[in-house]
Structure formats: C-alpha cells, structure tokens
Amino acid sequence: MSQTLTPFQHGIRARNALWAIFFFMGVVSMGWVPRIPEIKEAIGLTNSQLGMVFIGSTIGAVLGAQFAGRAIHTFGTKKVVSGAVLVMPVGLIGMGSATTFTQLFLALFVMGFGYANLDITGNTVAVEVENLVDRKWMVSFHGCWSVGAFATTVLGGSIAHAVDPRENLIGVGIVSILFFIPLSRYMLPPDLDNHKGDDKDSSAKIPLFAKETAPLWWMGFGMLGGLIAEGSASDWGALLLKDSMGIGKGLNAAAFASFSLAMIIARFSGDWALTKFGPAAVVRIGGFGGAIIWGSAIAIAVPLSDSHPLPAFIIINIGFAAAGLGIGPMFPAFILAASRIPGIAPGVAIARVGVTGIAGYFIGPTITGFLADIFSLPVAMFYPVALLGMAGFFSRVIKV
Template identity: 60%
Template sequence: MSIGALDQNHRAKLARNSLRVCFLLLGIVSMGWVPRIPEIKDLIGLSNGAFGFVLLGSTFGSITGAQLAGRLMHTFGSQKVIFVGVFIMPAGLAGMGLATNAVALFLSLYTMGFGYALIDMCYNFQATVVENILERRYMSSFHAMWSMGAFVTTVLGGAITRHVSPRTNLVAIAIVSLIAYLIAAYYLLPSSIDGHKGDEEHQAKIPLFGKSVMPLWFLGVGLLASLVGEGAASDWGAILLRDEMGYGKGVYASAFASFALAMIVSRFLGDRALDYFGPARLVKLGGYFGGSIWGIAMLIAIPMSDSYPIPALIIVNIGFIAAGLGIGPMFPAFILAASKTPGIAPAVAISRVGVIGIAGFFFGPTVTGLIAEYTNLSIGMAYPVLMLILAGFLSKSIKRGKA
C-alpha cells in the first residue's frame, strides 16, 4: 500500500470517528425543541392547524438547503460547506427558543431547516466516501448516533421542563453545539480526498425530470414516505399524549423517547441487517410491520387512556417503538442506493434524493396538523402510519440503486 493510500485511510478513520460525533450533534440540535413543543405552541397561542402551517418554515428551509447542498459540495467540497452550515442550524434553534410570535417561529424554523439539510447532506456524502475508502458499512451506525442524540435531548429536555424555560434550554443547546460542531468538522475529510468532483462518467448537472433521474425520484419518494413517520413522531408525539390521552409534563415526551430509542437499536444493528436481509427486503419489512403495529397500538391505546392510563401508555409506546424499529434503517438504505446511481455524481444524487425525502420529514407534520385541525389528532396520526406502510411498498426502488 502506498504512502498516499495509507494517509487516505488514516484521514478516513479520523473522519469516521468525527462523523459519529457530528451525527450525534445533529440529532441533539434538530430534536432539541421536541420536548418543548407543547409549551412553545401554547406560548405563541397556536391551534393545531396554525402550528402545522408554521412548521412549513422548516419544510421550505430544508428544501432550499438540500437543493443547494449537492452543487455546493460538488463545487467546493463537503467540509467547506459544513463549516458554513454549522453556524446556521444552531442560530435557528436559538431563534425558536426566543420566538414570541408565529412569524418569528416560522423564520427560525426556516433557518434551522436550511442548516439541517445543508449539513445533513454533507455528512451523508462524507459517510459514503468513508465507506468506500475503508470498504466497510458504517452508514446505519452513523445514523444511530443521530438517534442517540435525539433520544438524549428528548429525555433530558422532558426532565427539565419544570425547571428550565424553553428559551434558556434551546439557547444553551445552540451555543454548546456550535462549539462542538466546529471542533468535530475539523477532522472530516478535506476537499482534496472527498471525491466531490466525481469523474468523467458522472454528471454534476441533472434535469428535474426525465428517464435518467427516474431512479432518484423513486428513491426520494420512498425516503419521503419513511420520513413523514419520523417527522410526525417527533413533532406530534408529545402533543398526542398530552391532548388526546391526558398525560402531563415529563410523561408526554415518552412517545418520541421510545421512538428514538428504538431507532438507536435498529440503526446500531442496521449495518449487519443490511448485509443479511438486503436493503430492499429490510425496508419492506420495516414499513409493513412497523407501520401496522404503530397504527394498531394507537387505535387501542387512545380510547382506553381515560380508564386505564398506565396500560394505555405502555401500548402507545410499543407502537412508537415499532415505528422506530421500522424506520431506523430506511434513511441509510435509500441514501446509499442514491450514491450508487449510475451516471450521476454521488453528491448530487444524494442531495436530489435528500431534497425529496427531507421535505417529508418537515412537511409531513404539517399535513398531520391540517388533518387534526378538521378532525382530531388521533385521526391525523393515521397519515404517517399509512406513509410508513407506503415506504415498505416502495422498497423495490432501492434495487435500482443497488445500495
């Protein structure tokens, strides 16, 4: 092995360890406001429908960020883009804690969504390069670190709701995470070896529609369907337990905590599971079984919560656990498939699939809120359940990408 190859392997190992920290921080920052959602919603005085519209801020921000990420990575390299993005996302989180009206919250959500999509696409691109250099799967375990961060921030955030205001909570997370982001980003793959320029066979500019990009649309819609469930679990889980089932502070955060813990388990096991089952089969099983159990659990638990609150709490959390186990491997599977799409630069392919999929993560909760506004949240949660089952059906698209 040449000296250059040895140096590349060394940098890839450093980047591998740094990516674990980066994905952990990404989970902490993006989900940092989840335990405080009911308080922020009440502070600003938003109905379910109005809150759903405000959540569109993060949708528009994420679409913009993901759309720009591919071209920026291909032009400048992923590490340079990350150094810009890590300032944007914490600023959005701090703004959410400081917001006193719907417009301020919308703009803060836009900022966070933009920063999130920008650096998330870069992290995923770096992950595919690290896998290629070290010739081993890591993508699922990287996303497990995201889930770990989401779980920690949800549990701790729920535990301190009685003692710390949302403003202090979110601003503190933003400041600490910014410092940690900058340190971790320093050890990621530099532009000289991240392969961002691709080669002669890879296209950097691709059309929005057409035969050449149809595989990306199939992958993107499949990813979107899975992320609708993830977004709904994060943004509406606590409100479901509080408003529909009558649980108080600290307890209503258990829904997303259960969901995130299940995702941690499935993603730490995901690299081996992807090899054992194959990406398409694993996504199919997760969509069908995870979605079905989630829906049945809510169907049983919500009506019985008035008379049997403890059994109902256990049952509804079993549903969120099933959803987390099912969704866990999906993002890694779809992103890896995108990176293998023939004839398209990996950074651009990942961003195209990401801009479709991440829109589901942020737009899905808005649709759930609209349904809840005209019916109730119990019915609104049927939407993410059905979308998760749809993701299982669309697992066939992964075969086109050969993840």
C-alpha cells in the same frame, strides 16, 4: 495535512468526526421536541397554526438540500460542512427566543436550511468514508443521530419543570456550536472527497426528468414516506399523549423517547441487517410491520386511556417503538441505493433523493396539524402511519 495522513487514516478520522456530528445533529434538530407543547401554548398556536409554522422548516429544507447538492460539488464537502454546522444551532436558538408566530417560522426556516445542508453533505462524506475504509458505517452514523435525539428528548423532558424552553434551547444551541466547529475540521480533504470543484463533470448535472434519473424519484418518494412518519412522530407524539391521552408535562415526551430508543437499536444493528437481509427486505418489513403495529397501538391506546391509563401508556409507547424500529434503517438504505446509481455523482444523487425526503420530514407535520384541526389528532396520526406503509412499498426500487 493530506500529505501527513494516509487515505485510510483520513477516512478513520472523518468517520469518528461524523459519529459526533450526527450525534449533535440529532441533539439540535430534536432539541425543541419535548418543549413543543409549552412553546405552542406560550405563543398561543392552534394545531393548524403549529402546522403552518412547520412550513418554515420545509421551505428551508428544500432550499438547503438544493443548495447542498451543487455546493458540495463546487466547493467540496469540508467547506459546506463548516458553514452548515453554524446555521443549525442558530435556528434552534431562534426557536427558543421566539415569542410570535413569525419569529418561530423564521427560526424554523433557518433550522431547516442548516439541517438539510448538513444532512446531505454529511451523508455524502459518509459514502466516501465507507469507500476509503472499506467498511459499512452509514447506518451507524444515523444511529448516532438517534442517540442525540434520544438524549435531547430525555433532557428536555426531565428539566421541563425546572428550566423554561428558552433557556433549554439557547443552552443546547450554544453547546452544540462549541462542539460543531472543531469537528468540522476533520472532514475529508478535497483530494479525497471526490468533489474537487469540477463543475463541468457531467455526472454532476442530471436532468430533472429522464429515464436514468427515474429511480431517484421513486427512492425519494420512499424516503418521503419514512421521513413524514419520522417527522410526525417527533413533532406530534408529545401532543398526542398530552391532549388526547391526558399525560402530563415531561412524561408526555415518552412516546418520542421510545421512538428514538427503538431507532437507536435499529440503526446500530442496521449495517448488519442490510448486509444479511438486503436493503430492500429491511425497508419492506420495517415499512409494513411498523405501520401495522403503530396504527394498531394508536387505535387501541387513545380510547383506552380514559379508563385504563397505564396499559394505554404502555401500548402507545410500544406503537411508537415499532415505528422507530421500522423507520431506523430506511434513510440510510435509500441514501446508499441512490449513491450507487451508475453515471450520477453520489453527492448530486443524494441531494436529489434527499430534497424529496427531507421536505417530507418537515412538511409531514404541517399536514398532520391541518388534519388534526379538521378531525382530531389521533385520526390525523393515521396519515403518517399510512405513509410509513408507502415507504415499505417503494422498497422495490432498491437494487443494491
């Protein structure tokens, strides 16, 4: 197959497949978000217990990211993608079928493992595609993820009164598998993805702590802040509107829908913004600006909802939209910066940064849940708001 197409043609084909793969990653990973309040109530979980459930996905994500960093360099990206696209939907199907804390925990573990594998590997392929095609596509790939997340949120919210969570999530999982399998065949062949199984390559083996790898840790912490904010907006947004503002089923998914729509806008304009203003400036403005507006919206809208529900509803959605605009370009910006550190294989660098950031994406909602039980959910939401500001601070380590 690699002899029948030019490298440029392989790059274009992989680019098209990646757009679709990232779309379905958003669909699968966010498929349960609009149904979280129902699942929480059906299993009988408190806020802290729901937070504990998220630890399952955290553990899965950490192990999945570590596995991906080594596996793609040993076996090539195509083989790793082919396995990961099956694991993620199985996790979602398990989440829809869960009737106990333990079952939901294990399903989230599977989801986290598959998601981290596919995310790290997909981003590694994306770096090589940009090199082959000589165009900037990274942020648009993540834009497709946001489109998928938005679509699945709108779908889940719109059918909440007619379809139960089990049917919703199992259906989404099965449909995603049917699309994922053929798409995985169009990844780059081994001779073009720069991961040919040469495990002796020194660039693939880097120390955990060293001067040359220190930037990866700082980039990881920056990504951690952005992804903790993203994970908390995803997993707690509907509950914030339902429990703290009295907004009913279906409509309480509006906060994450606003967040996702804003991320779509930010990501499809992100490649232009990163080129014109530079990744560091985009992350800095998005982190500080998003945190200020999001935090102000929560502080105003929650108490206002008792007396003026409509203005409060509008304000809270503006806040979530501002967070989405700020977070949108962050992950791609840190990924690109990591992939261009001299002397370190891109797949390994992306995995090192990604394992820190993706762990935050999953563990952030857990901490938010504990804080919500100790204080209240509106107060707890200022934790991800602060971490979004932290991401803006770590923009200083981005040198590309």
